[in-house]
Amino acid sequence: MEQSLIYIAGGILMGLGAIGSGLGIGMLGGKYLEGVARQPELQPMLMTQLFIALALVDAVPIIAVGISLYLIFAV
């Protein structure tokens, strides 16, 4: 019973993290494409900023995945 609850907790952690980061990355990508369509000459600069912001948005689900993997495999 306890082990199955841990699996459920891990699944919820990964799922909620994925929803949040999916929304964030979708918004980032959309705004990036809008910006490039408006001012194509700014694309290289926007790409760098996009990559840094993506790394930040990515951090949350990766932390969630890390904690859930810890729960599933190490606890």
Add this chain to the structure above:
Amino acid sequence: MHFGPFLNIESQVDRIIVIQIFTVILATGIFLMFGVVAAYSVMLGGLICILPGYFAARVLVAKKGPLENLPTDVGLSPVIRSELIKFGLSVALFLATFLLVERLNTLLFFAAFIGLQLIYIVVPAIEASALRRRYAGKQSD
């Protein structure tokens, strides 16, 4: 300043990676005073943050030169490819750590991982404020 063909300090992304590497080395050295387990937990947490980010950046700029000089017709496909590699590598490294390392200080491990992610905010913020100060100085001259 170039670190061979692998890192170019002129690029903002590579600069962040270099700062992360120095931070991990420093933190590992500090936590070595508290024991070997604490030190390698910090180091593993740091490496799991740095390695996927480094490879994602390399995939993003592969055969296209520095990130700042990307051609204007690349769209989002290199970003998606690099993000997939980053995520896959992170999951593989987490799995390997939890399955292979028996004694791990999880608190320090996750603290190092999360702390290094914060460098992605801190470095651009510091650079932006320095740029703003320089611009304000030029305006007052």
